[in-house]
Amino acid sequence: MAAGAMNRWTASLADARPVSFWLDDPGRPPVLPALTGTEQCDLLVIGGGYSGLWTALLAKEREPDRDVVLIEGREVGWAASGRNGGFCAASLTHGLDNGLSRWPHEIGTLEKLGARNLDEIEAAVARYGIDCEFERTGEIDVATEPYQAEELRTWHQDVRRQGLGDGIEFLDEEAVRAQVDSPLLRAGVWDRDGVAMLHPAKLVWGLKAACLSLGVRIHERTPALSLVRRGAGMGVRTPYGRILARQVALGTNVFPSLVKRVRPYVVPVYDYALMTEPLTPEQRASIGWQGRQGLGDTANQFHYFRLTADDRILWGGYDAIYPYGGRVRAEYDERPETYARLARHFFGYFPQLEGVRFSHAWGGAIDTCSRFSAFFGTAHEGRVAYAAGYTGLGVGATRFGADVMLDLLAGERTERTELEMVRKKPLPFPPEPFAWTGIALTKWSLAHADRNEGHRNLWLRTLDRLGLGFDS
Known part of the structure; x- marks a missing residue:
């Protein structure tokens, strides 16, 4: 060179x-005040990226009288939701190949739901006048x-x-x-x-404005420090106060989950x-x-x-x-x-x-996560729902994940909650040093395959057989 x-x-x-x-x-909206004191609500959403904002918005659309609070540790959209490439894909499975390899019997339904989800994002952008260069x-x-x-x-x-x-x-x-x-x-x-192209931060800011217009209370610079049972609901402690909520939805994604058993995934x-x-x-x-x-x-x-x-x-x-x-x-x-x-x-x-x-x-x-597409679940006897593991394709899929979390909190059997993709979890990652070693070996093997006309070595073929499918 x-x-x-x-x-x-x-x-x-x-x-x-x-x-x-x-x-x-310079057009980014002002940061909203942190939570101080004690608040109560029907639904507390933790996380101010796409996942949390869609959850809060859809919760109010489903039940306008539901009292919804959203808290964000820093500023809405400051993490992955404001840093991605702005590719808003219909795929819920990180591409058709990944979906076919993992859920071949329901891929038709997953593709249909993904297409509908993208249509609904486009409709919401128009309905709320979100100028996100869609x-x-x-x-x-x-x-x-x-x-x-x-x-x-x-x-x-x-x-x-x-x-x-x-x-x-x-x-x-x-x-x-x-x-x-x-x-x-x-x-x-x-x-x-x-797939649609959009301005990711302007989508975040537009969703924030839409949530506020429907009565969602948003507190920025309010990290959630703990999540515990409180009577018939949940209690969340923050630096300057606490929140008592009947239900909680976690949209914290890459950050350590408040449900500790989720972290290895x-x-x-x-x-x-x-x-x-x-x-x-x-x-x-x-x-x-x-x-x-x-x-x-x-x-x-x-x-x-x-x-x-x-x-x-x-x-x-x-x-x-x-x-x-x-x-x-x-x-x-x-x-x-x-x-x-x-x-x-x-x-x-x-x-x-x-x-x-x-x-x-x-x-x-x-x-x-190890299957490259989101996984879902509940904790605390159904009072808490979570979605995580979008693996870089969350601009669109987080809206679907928000619907799943709301279905799970409602205890409803829906077309979404009946999916094997929703009912089952990926394999967890092993503890260190095995996680780092395995990921490093996988990266080396993928680079080697790129230099050798795509031929996958024994390590990659073994991962394929285990259903880990490191192909992207």
């Missing part, structure tokens, strides 16, 4: 602000190697034979480069209707992203991309990328960093070596954008 080339790539990062582009917005452009999974192109073609044929994948179109090299002009692209599959994996400065009209024309779809490549160590409303490119993924012990710490939010690697890969994809600079570089923790 030439030193001059490396200097060009790193020079593109010289002015990058180490904060999420989405959250770096664009239902779809997503193209792209191949950058000949073997990946053949795998995509075969996969597309297989799912169509099974009567799945409506609205998914195979694109050969000419067709995919007609959509996005990168010299690396060999093929793609375009899910035309199953979730580990944090740190993901990183760059945002370019706005492209000039000439730069924009050089890459095509008139359809404004989201894109993701099909390698095990993959990139995801998309356009913003003002024609920047978000470029993220590839490195997935698990910190020993599974700790969530602010110092992990920055990783200059990953930013340099991402910049180098970006200009490999888009050499015609030589000279473009990055305005923002940031990272954050994803709540990952």
Whole structure:
């Protein structure tokens, strides 16, 4: 690697602000006061990301007279909900492949429920006037190697034979480069209707406003310190007060659950992203991309990328960093070596954008479980419900998870609660040092597979047989 080339790539990062582009917005709403004293409510929602906000909103839509309080340890949307790529997918199962491998007998229902959930998100955005730059452009999974192109073609044929994948179109090299002009692209599959692009922080802030409009009481800078039984309900202690609630919904995801038995099921994996400065009209024309779809490549160590409303490119993924012990710490939010690697890969994809600079570089923790899609449950004799483990695909699926939590708290048997996906848990992660060793070996094996035309070694094949399915 030439030193001059490396200097060009790193020079593109010289002015990058180490904060999420989405959250770096002068229009962000003011922080609401912390809880002080004692409050009572019918439903307490803990966590002010998508999971918690959807739960509070749907609870009020179901029962307008229900007294709902939401508390957030810092600011609404400051964690994963304000740092992700803004891909809002219909899939509830982290993609069709993962769903087919785990729940083949109910995949049709899961796909139907996922499509309905995305439609309902779009309807809520319109109903509450949420200006979150929602664009239902779809997503193209792209191949950058000949073997990946053949795998995509075969996969597309297989799912169509099974009567799945409506609205998914195979694109050969000419067709995919007609959509996005990168010299690396060999093929793609375009899910035309199953993914929307949006501004993640503006969705959070819009949901916050919608909750307030329906009478939800929101307290920011109010971490929940403990969760205990109090008579017929639950008691939650906070730094300056306490809350007595008939029921509690936990939307804390990557952070240690207040239900301790849930903790072994979730580990944090740190993901990183760059945002370019706005492209000039000439730069924009050089890459095509008139359809404004989201894109993701099909390698095990993959990139995801998309356009913003003002024609920047978000470029993220590839490195997935698990910190020993599974700790969530602010110092992990920055990783200059990953930013340099991402910049180098970006200009490999888009050499015609030589000279473009990055305005923002940031990272954050994803709540990952061993089956890559959310799991659900209750505690304290049904007074507490939880959902976690979205593994990076929570922008859309958290709304479905909110409905599941409310169904569980109501004790209702619904189409959602009857799903095997909802009734059963993933395998927990082992304690340290076994978790770190296993994850490190898996990452090495996935990188090795990418270098060897996708061939999975004995370790990955063993995980496949155990149903762990580390394929993304």
